[in-house]
Amino acid sequence: MEVSICRDELCSWNTLWKWTWFTRDLWISEHWENTKRALDPLFVFLPKMSVKSILDCSCGLGFKTITFAKEGYDVEGSDASHVAIKYAPQLAKEHGLSIRFFHSFFKDLPEKAHRIYDCVYSDYFDELGSYEELRESARGIYSVLKNGGVFIFCSCSPKWAKSKLNELIERVWKDHEKFEINPPVKRENLEVTHIAIAEKTSEGILENNIFLIREKELMWAEIAPIMNPRIKWTYWDYVKILKDVGFRRIEYIEKVKSEIFVIAIK
Numbered sequence: 001m002e003v004s005i006c007r008d009e010l011c012s013w014n015t016l017w018k019w020t021w022f023t024r025d026l027w028i029s030e031h032w033e034n035t036k037r038a039l040d041p042l043f044v045f046l047p048k049m050s051v052k053s054i055l056d057c058s059c060g061l062g063f064k065t066i067t068f069a070k071e072g073y074d075v076e077g078s079d080a081s082h083v084a085i086k087y088a089p090q091l092a093k094e095h096g097l098s099i100r101f102f103h104s105f106f107k108d109l110p111e112k113a114h115r116i117y118d119c120v121y122s123d124y125f126d127e128l129g130s131y132e133e134l135r136e137s138a139r140g141i142y143s144v145l146k147n148g149g150v151f152i153f154c155s156c157s158p159k160w161a162k163s164k165l166n167e168l169i170e171r172v173w174k175d176h177e178k179f180e181i182n183p184p185v186k187r188e189n190l191e192v193t194h195i196a197i198a199e200k201t202s203e204g205i206l207e208n209n210i211f212l213i214r215e216k217e218l219m220w221a222e223i224a225p226i227m228n229p230r231i232k233w234t235y236w237d238y239v240k241i242l243k244d245v246g247f248r249r250i251e252y253i254e255k256v257k258s259e260i261f262v263i264a265i266k
């Protein structure tokens with residue numbers, strides 16, 4: 001059996017979106033519920049900031065983009081994964097929506113967005129792998145915001161100092177699913193089974209997503225390792241980077257337990 005393993009994060013995201021789209025009937029209804037729950041605190045906060053337009057800049061298949069659109073926002077979605085950007089408009093169409101989705105890394109937004117927004121939202125900025133990537137990404141996001149606009153992203157609470165991140169990883173690991181095998185999904189000539197095996201690392205939880213694909217007599221495996229979540233940066237790291245690239249004020253609102261939404265104002 002041929003086995004291919006993604007060697008970089010982009011390959012992993014593309015593989016993950018390709019097969020999670022294929023198997024979506026298995027998980028989609030639960031994902032809609034989780035999406036709505038994750039964004040609920042923002043639907044109280046955004047009207048107070050007079051936000052009308054939003055860029056969901058790590059949109060994946062577009063669940064949050066679509067949820068923002070259904071709440072009446074003028075919304076667009078962008079993502080570094082070409083595969084996600086191929087399927088997101090289809091998901092929006094299934095919900096009667098026509099939304100602009102475009103391919104872009106955070107750092108390339110100034111060239112790719114062709115407009116500015118009242119708000120940029122990301123559920124992934126906090127999980128970037130290197131300090132330099134965080135800084136370049138923050139700069140790209142800053143450039144597509146109006147003056148007074150807000151950048152909103154998820155983070156661990158300010159109480160988690162660098163020296164305590166190990167403790168946070170242990171806590172997340174305790175509640176994390178360690179091994180998951182989903183029922184096979186069949187469509188046309190393909191049958192796909194998704195297995196996820198998690199391991200604890202010094203930077204967070206590494207999820208090894210294994211897709212077993214059978215097409216008639218052929219069988220192969222595609223493996224997409226993803227840090228989910230990466231727990232490497234503190235709230236104070238983000239504050240420093242955001243101030244360095246020009247954000248005027250940084251605040252936060254509570255999300256759940258030890259998580260917050262960081263609100264950076266241009």
Ligand SMILES: C[S@@+](CC[C@H](N)C(=O)[O-])C[C@H]1O[C@@H](n2cnc3c(N)ncnc32)[C@H](O)[C@@H]1O
Nearest residue numbers: 013058059060063064079080081104105106124
């Ligand atoms: C957690 S997933 C997004 C999930 C999605 N928002 C949802 O609600 O289902 C993170 C996304 O960030 C994208 N991503 C990772 N690094 C990026 C970067 N530097 N610039 C833009 N997108 C990036 C990945 O391709 C992936 O689709």
